Amino acid sequence: MVKQEDFAVEQFMDKYETHIDNNMGETCSDSLSVNQLFELVKSADPKFSVEEQQKLLTDKLLNTKLTYGHIRGSPALKEAICALYNDDSGKVGGDITEENIVISNGAIGANFLTLYSLVNADDKVIVVDPTYQQLSSVSSVFSQNKKNVVQFPLKFENGFLPDLEELKSLIKEHSPKLVIINNPNNPTGIVWSDAIVSEIVEICKADDIWLMCDEVYRPLYHSVPQDEQPKSIINYGYTKSISTSSTSKAFAFAGLRLGWVVSREKSLIRDLFSKRDYNTIAVSTVDDFIATLVIQNYKTVLQRSYDICLENIKVIQKAIDESNGLLSWVKPRGGTTCFIKINIPNIDTYKLCSELAENYGTLVVPGEVFGNRSGFLRVGFGNQAMSIKNGFIELNKWFKNNGY
Ligand SMILES: Cc1ncc(COP(=O)(O)O)c(C=O)c1O
Structure with a gap:
């Protein structure tokens, strides 16, 4: 190891x-309390009753027995997450269901679970650089050799946009099992456009490589014109794509520690759940409930x-x-x-x-x-x-x- x-x-x-x-x-976007969330929703929808919602929430929190709850996440939470992916620019989307979603402890849990499932000894992984260190460090643990993790560097001089010829030659040289990107990117704040993401998908598809995108900052595209905004990676018609995300960043609720993995590949979902039995069991019932409220109102928070x-x-x-x-x-x-x-x-x-x-x-x-x-x-x-x-x-x- x-x-x-x-x-x-x-x-x-x-x-x-x-x-x-x-x-x-x-x-994180300036984190909110639940009361602040209610006030925000009220300002967007005058018919919304803060008092009524406070009462409902208090009753629920005080009276729900804190069992493990829904082991795989509540149906309401998963339905809200589906909408987050199916609303996606109205371009492809539309068909993500609860079966495509695995609930985790934050995006950090989603990333870990995905790498735990996908990366085995000696597998090569290409990871965009710079990005959140977890993505490369955890890959190197599971691949059992730091050298198996190959950086795909972004340069200031190129506006931190990817050189796709370089990506192709890295793929040719290393034959990776998995390519990991992060869009919008931490730390640069750069968004790779719909056109760029489409090309990356095609590159991975051509060699049957898994493509994981850490989308924890999506859809916070504050300075991208609508027609350039990328969809979620899973909405480009390639089954071996994986999105990880959470309520932490764009949605201002990091304290919930609520994240998810979304993929269309059924075998991956099965494997994620199998691995998850060993390190999660279920997320907190309280987090699940509040996260549902947050995601149901995601447009207002966003x-x-x-x-x-x-x-x-x-x-x-x-x-x-x-x-x-x-x-x-x-x-x-x-x-x-x-x-x-x-x-x-x-x-x-x-x-x-x-x-x-x-x-x-x-x-x-x-x-x-x-x-x-x-x-x-x-x-x-x-x-x-x-x-x-x-x-x-x-x-x-x-x-x-x-x-x-
Ligand atoms: C790119 C990226 N992925 C994942 C995470 C972890 O987020 P979460 O709070 O959802 O675990 C962070 C946190 O900074 C991040 O920047």
């Missing part, structure tokens, strides 16, 4: 997250997340414009994160971010925790505008105090 590496981004965040003034590390992100992107654009060339970026088009480049040769961004957190009350994640992308800062913009405004003021102070 390959020794599990430390999860660099989670460890960096954990160290500072709970006692920081300006949190630009957070990647609109709020769009508004927050668009407002905050303006704040960051201003900070970049006023940085005298010290900072540049590929403007994010989806998700809640961006990857800002610091135009200072050989800058140690790990040291910068540690000092910012320890002496300037500001949390930003260094590029070093994303496969050693020194020179970049990951900034989360799904949260309070004030944190971002003040965070950039502190970053400027750091620059000044360090002679830049």
Whole structure:
């Protein structure tokens, strides 16, 4: 067994997250309480009664016996998730059913379960880079050799868009069982368009390769015109596609720890459930119930997340414009994160971010925790505008105090 590496981004965040003034590390859309959810829904639908819903929820939470509940997730939850995939741009979708869904503990559980099911000793896996470290680290544990995990690098100079010729040649060289992408991407905030995703699907299909897309930031396409927005990976007509996601990011309910895997491939679904018996049994009955409410109202929640992100992107654009060339970026088009480049040769961004957190009350994640992308800062913009405004003021102070 390959020794599990430390999860660099989670460890960096954990160290500072709970006692920081300006949190630009957070990647969730500003998290909501259930009462805030009700108020939001009420503002979109005046007929909605907050009091009635509060009573229903309280009765349910206080009086439901906390058994394991529906082992595979409640029918209502799965129905809500189906809609999330079947509403998909109205282009293909429409036929995802409960049979295609496996409920998990967050997207992190969904990713783990998928890799646990698919990746066996000596299997090769191609993983987009940069991305959430779990996707490559856990793949290397199951494939039992770090060398079996091949990075598919995205470059700032190419707007973090994929070089599909390079992908083809990596596939030719390594014959992977699985290709893993992440759209919208963490940390870059880049969205690969419908056209790009279609091509990637065709590439994988040609060689019968599994294609997994971590879609935890979908459908937060705040800056992508409707006709360019990609569908979920499972809606491109390729059975060996897998989507993982959760209520955490676009839908502002990370505390529920509720995620899912969706695939049309029945043998995979069977295997996921078989593996899940050993590490999940069922998700919390309480989480299942609240997540159902969240997803049933996902369009309202999503609109709020769009508004927050668009407002905050303006704040960051201003900070970049006023940085005298010290900072540049590929403007994010989806998700809640961006990857800002610091135009200072050989800058140690790990040291910068540690000092910012320890002496300037500001949390930003260094590029070093994303496969050693020194020179970049990951900034989360799904949260309070004030944190971002003040965070950039502190970053400027750091620059000044360090002679830049
Ligand atoms: C790309 C990506 N996938 C998965 C996760 C895990 O999310 P969850 O809270 O749903 O477990 C994260 C969290 O930051 C993420 O950025």
